[in-house]
Amino acid sequence: MQDIEVSIVIPTYNRSSSLKETLESIFAQTYPVNKYEILVCDDNSSDNTEEVVKSLMEKTQHNLKYIKIKSKIKGPAKVRNAGINQSLGEIIGFTDDDCIVSGNWIETAVENFKKHKNACGVYGTVVTVGDCKNKPFTISRRVDVLSDNGSYVTPNVFYKKQVLLDVGLFDTDMRYMQDIELGWRIRKKGPIIFEPSLYVNHKIFCASIKAYLKRIKKTEYWVLMYSKHPDRMEEDNLILGHFYNRSPIYVLSIFLSFSFLLLGSELFIFLFMITIITYLWTHVFVDDNYKKYPIRLLMFPRYSFADIIRFMYSLKASIKYKCLVLF
Known part of the structure; x- marks a missing residue:
């Protein structure tokens, strides 16, 4: 375990099937197996997530850990923070339980940190796959990052662990948008590099009308972000x-x-x-x-x-x- 250089943190909640696919893509990395670990941080799922992950832990040679978090705080911020606090790597990578990462994902991130010595983080391309044509009365929700747009979304971002500790980790006040808000704080310490070849596919989410309207509520957190960072308004x-x-x-x-x-x-x-x-x-x-x-x-x-x-x-x-x- 002392050889661990990179820790991959994945928050999850009731998505055991897609989580398994995400983990399999991380198992298939070109980066040496003994140099990275995967921390699945379960937000108290009620499905068979725990069984699926522990079954994989028994079968795989990878450094796979399962952390179950019980908390009244809503949102994935506290789940990701738990993963960071229990990680061993000097570099922390984030993706989601509905993503498939490219085979050289970790290697590409590490190479960028070596190339850009002063970089606090590296983020990359996110492409949404799938459609909602076979699911009537739903609205598609996409997560696409095709350029250096300053989003720093957690489906595809890596940070130096010390930087995360220095800025105080993810803000648990932020139920949504906590990844972007974290990026705003980290940018004040140093650059976050965009690398197009750091590539992740994100599965499309087909939301019901009710779920879509509920999702719009996250607008409130954009306002909260600007109240925390008034300089960003200008x-x-x-x-x-x-x-x-x-x-x-x-x-x-x-x-x-x-x-x-x-x-x-x-x-x-x-x-x-x-x-x-x-x-x-x-x-x-x-x-x-x-x-x-x-x-x-x-x-x-x-x-x-x-x-x-x-x-x-x-x-x-x-x-x-x-x-x-x-x-």
Whole structure:
């Protein structure tokens, strides 16, 4: 165990089948088996996750560990922190229980740390695979990282362990977005390198309408992040300093149009036209992919409904955290 150089931390919850595939991809690494360990950090699953992992522990020659965490704190932050605290490697890699990593994944990360001596972390490409065509009444959720976009998402990121300890690990206040928030803190200590050949496939998630709406609630955590890092508001060039994207402008135009309609004002017609223009600006004419314009027009009900819900969550969070950031 004293030879362990890299520790791979995987949080999991009730995904024993996909977790097994993730582990098998990590077993198939080009990096020497005796130099890395895998820590499966179970967020108190109620399925057969424990049995699946312990069965693999008996069969494999790899350094596979199982950690079961019982905590009232919600979200994977405390699970990943448990893995970090029990790890042996000087480099900590993160992926998720619905990911398949490339065969040279660990080797590529280690080589980048050797190449970039001052780097605090390395992150790479994430490509979502699969579709939801055979699952009607669901909405696909993708996790794609194709460039150096500053997301630092945990399906595919490595950090020096000492850096993680220095910045205080993952913030357990953050039920969602804790990986991005951690990256913001680490960037203040040093660079996080983007390496395109550090490659991971992420399985698509087909969410029910209920799950999709529940997921929108994570907007509140974006506001919490900006309240913790107010300097990022200027750095990210928020529209008018408080609008994260164009959607809030579209939602405000809807509210204004409806208000003037109720008041019986002739300004309603003018504001209604403005609303149409802002919808086109926000959701249709967003790139040069002309073939998608018709479908985006037809998606008007879905986009509008989601925008209004997201706006309300962000407004609520802005009041709660005393930081005006509207989504």
